[in-house]
Amino acid sequence: MDVKEKRLIALLSDFGHQDPFVGVIKGIILGINPLADFVDITHEIPPQDVEAASLALQDAEPFFPPKTIFLVVVDPGVGSSRRPILAVTDRSYFIAPDNGVLTGVMESSEWCQAYHVTAEHYFRPERSATFHGRDVFAPVTGWLSRGTAHTNFGEPIEDPVRLPQRAPKTIGKTILEGEVVRIDRFGNLGTNIKRNDIDRLAVDAGRPAVRVLAAGRAIERISAYYAEIPDGELGAIIDSDDRLEIFVNRGRAADTLGAKKGDTVGVVLPER
Secondary structure (H helix, E strand, C coil): CCCCCCCEEEEEECCCCCCCHHHHHHHHHHHHCCCCEEEEEECCCCCCCHHHHHHHHHHHHHHCCCCCEEEEECCCCCCCCCCEEEEEECCCEEEEECCCCCHHHHHHCCCEEEEEECCHHHCCCCCCCCCHHHHHHHHHHHHHHHCCCHHHCEEEECCCCCCCCCCCEEECCCEEEEEEEEECCCCCEEEEEEHHHHHHHHHHHCCCCCEEEECCEEECCCECCHHHCCCCCEEEEECCCCEEEEEECCCCHHHHHCCCCCCEEEEECCCC
């Protein structure tokens, strides 16, 4: 079969770079489609952290060209009865285990149809119970990138696994309560509070100023950029994904606050 069009494949996993897993997956895909182009989003998702992978994928996907194929392998249920799935949205294609890792992109897409991948003739003949990334997901990705119709891989499903969505909650008219959803390599605390959540709280109360609370510490304003506050000081900012972030200028907020994922972060409107 001739390659019908050149396709971009974006990879996201928890494999890291110490082991050969990522290279092997690329090798399998290139054996099927020698013209495949790859972009590595990240392979440093914390091991088995499906929620972190879902968030990273949701944040990255909008910046890729339409029709990009995303291969996502964060698969603590590998070898079990969990389904391999292929999902199609208004912009992109996704191949992943059915464990909720696609929750973010499903929620943010205008429409999405998932398929249970059951067409085993697209898999490798010998399949390991510990490496479906190589034996199932990679070959399916290769064939999809060569132009095989997504409908050839299996039947549509209406019940893909979705992670619980922990949206920030408003308490009264002056408090917005969210939580830390990620800690990046700089020690910054990313939250589930979005810019529009803060704007809505302030507009509804008629007060534009807000105070941010984290680990018993109060941050009196949201900075426009990191260096706006002195070195070593705690600050808050709206990050590049439009989420509230807690940071220490030239430091690590996670260490300063002893913070972890799931910790509460609040936005409070000061008293008049």
